[in-house]
Amino acid sequence: MSFDPHAARADFPLLRRDHEPALHYLDNAATAQVAAPVLEAIHAHETTSRANVLRGVHRLAEAATEAYGTARETVACHLNAVDPDEIVFTSGCTAALNLVAHAFGATLAPGDEVVISELEHHSNIVPWQMLRDRTGIGLRVIPVTEEGRLDLTLLPDIVGPRTRLIAVTHASNVTGALTEVGPIVDAARAVGARVLLDGAQQVPHARVDVQALGVDFYCFSGHKVFGPNGIGVLWARRELLADLPPFLGGGEMIRRVRLSETTWAPPPQRFEAGTPPIAQAVGLGAALRWLGRHDIDAVGRHLEALTQRLVEGLHTLGTERVRVLGPGSGHPRGPLVAFDVPGAHPHDIAQLLDGHGVAVRGGHHCAQPLMDAYDLAGTTRASLALYNDAADVDACLEALETALRKLL
Amino acid sequence: MSTDLYQEGLLALAGAAEGEGRLDDPDVTLTLDNPLCGDRVTLDLHCDQAGRIAALGHHVRGCVLCRAAANLLGQQAIGQDAASLDTLQRAIKGALRGRHAWPTDERWQDLTLFEPAAAHKSRHECVLLPFEAVVEALRQHGEGGATGT
Ligand SMILES: Cc1ncc(COP(=O)(O)O)c(C=O)c1O
Numbered sequence: 001m002s003f004d005p006h007a008a009r010a011d012f013p014l015l016r017r018d019h020e021p022a023l024h025y026l027d028n029a030a031t032a033q034v035a036a037p038v039l040e041a042i043h044a045h046e047t048t049s050r051a052n053v054l055r056g057v058h059r060l061a062e063a064a065t066e067a068y069g070t071a072r073e074t075v076a077c078h079l080n081a082v083d084p085d086e087i088v089f090t091s092g093c094t095a096a097l098n099l100v101a102h103a104f105g106a107t108l109a110p111g112d113e114v115v116i117s118e119l120e121h122h123s124n125i126v127p128w129q130m131l132r133d134r135t136g137i138g139l140r141v142i143p144v145t146e147e148g149r150l151d152l153t154l155l156p157d158i159v160g161p162r163t164r165l166i167a168v169t170h171a172s173n174v175t176g177a178l179t180e181v182g183p184i185v186d187a188a189r190a191v192g193a194r195v196l197l198d199g200a201q202q203v204p205h206a207r208v209d210v211q212a213l214g215v216d217f218y219c220f221s222g223h224k225v226f227g228p229n230g231i232g233v234l235w236a237r238r239e240l241l242a243d244l245p246p247f248l249g250g251g252e253m254i255r256r257v258r259l260s261e262t263t264w265a266p267p268p269q270r271f272e273a274g275t276p277p278i279a280q281a282v283g284l285g286a287a288l289r290w291l292g293r294h295d296i297d298a299v300g301r302h303l304e305a306l307t308q309r310l311v312e313g314l315h316t317l318g319t320e321r322v323r324v325l326g327p328g329s330g331h332p333r334g335p336l337v338a339f340d341v342p343g344a345h346p347h348d349i350a351q352l353l354d355g356h357g358v359a360v361r362g363g364h365h366c367a368q369p370l371m372d373a374y375d376l377a378g379t380t381r382a383s384l385a386l387y388n389d390a391a392d393v394d395a396c397l398e399a400l401e402t403a404l405r406k407l408l
Numbered sequence: 409m410s411t412d413l414y415q416e417g418l419l420a421l422a423g424a425a426e427g428e429g430r431l432d433d434p435d436v437t438l439t440l441d442n443p444l445c446g447d448r449v450t451l452d453l454h455c456d457q458a459g460r461i462a463a464l465g466h467h468v469r470g471c472v473l474c475r476a477a478a479n480l481l482g483q484q485a486i487g488q489d490a491a492s493l494d495t496l497q498r499a500i501k502g503a504l505r506g507r508h509a510w511p512t513d514e515r516w517q518d519l520t521l522f523e524p525a526a527a528h529k530s531r532h533e534c535v536l537l538p539f540e541a542v543v544e545a546l547r548q549h550g551e552g553g554a555t556g557t
Contacts, residue, residue, distance in 0.1 A: 345470065345472065346445075347447075347472075348414070348471045348472045351528070351531070352414065363445040368446055371446060377446045377447055377448065377470070378446050407414075
């Protein structure tokens, strides 16, 4: 199989529309565009099967429950999970991380340790700080190298007998660095700790096999994988979920409620209190089926070539003038490139690029500790998705050159 | 068009370095972050007996809009007090949001340079941050003059 980015792009109504100036959407790491089959699936669901799930016996309730269950199966299949019941629907990646921090966090004792990293998105830092402040656990941090990769040489000093969880990103949303999962899993196993990967930036571009990864928790967001907002996924091993207490309480997550006490439903319902985002789950299922129709290895090669074009183009603007963050050649990186231009602020660069139809992100990318490590307020980030092409990259580089003439 | 934002006048004000730098022995120091983008303004103030600004120094880690706003304060805030700057800050906020016209006070006539920012909601805070910082710094000074962040 091969991959044609223009055929993929034709599936995105927003990208198909005429834009003045022509749109070059390079903010995919923040939110990707939504594919037509996703919108159609949501529309079809809402106009033929809208009802609440799990509780009704009428035919619409049956249809909604069936559609919701099918979405769960699709996600399980996409991640190669052992069982659809390992898939918990949440409102997003952030909600999934908070769920783990509460449910798994409830099993920790004061003095137990959670290991995170300097590379994390705030959503994989703040919930753990809040847990630390609630319960007295310790928080240890894996630093980043100059190149923005996790410095795994320090793992033996950081992971110890009190480590209960290592929670790190699978792919950085700033440096693009891909995490070497093997050594982390080994270090965790050696002390009986669990491993969580934040896959928000990995699932949109790569094959993710949770069994092969050997981790315990994995999470991502729907809106970054060409699906709708308001839906995310937590995957966790069945036996692990079975031992965890719930996070939120309410309907759907109970087995039996008495005024004196309540018992919990089995996973995944135990972790899905209240009416879930049903149409969003249906949309996510459609998005993953759409993504799965493409040869993901060919997509990977396409994105790798575009990323290289972008990095090389930035280098030709002058390595003194434009400092590219992230791993150099020889280390795997995801399809996004953040850069710093001394003397030109990322906000101003992003705003001027917008004048040329180029949508990029300027700011701290919800990774302030990483910005502190680099002693930067923020960076400008161009992030690619499978529907981008060389023209998008070239438009970005050209617009950047013009912007820098104005700002420097 | 977003490029309208970056007129010569605004770029010149951003580069003007008015009041740039820290003060020795300030009566009050305040650092304010823009949580959305991580921009940071640090202000040092000397105040007179009546609580008016006698000297202002700033250090800005921010965009053109934020730097220009801080420089405008550096140029024009001397002699102003908490009440007048609070009124000004509210007026700028209202004008950015299109609720009312821009202040016409001659002292602050360069505020017109920020008018194009009104069309860019995500940039309002860039303009406001230095003004919010000076109001907060004067408030803290009024409360006892403790140096805080
Ligand atoms: C690496 C990473 N983790 C987590 C998140 C949070 O995702 P959401 O805001 O969809 O919950 C993001 C979003 O930018 C991300 O890039």
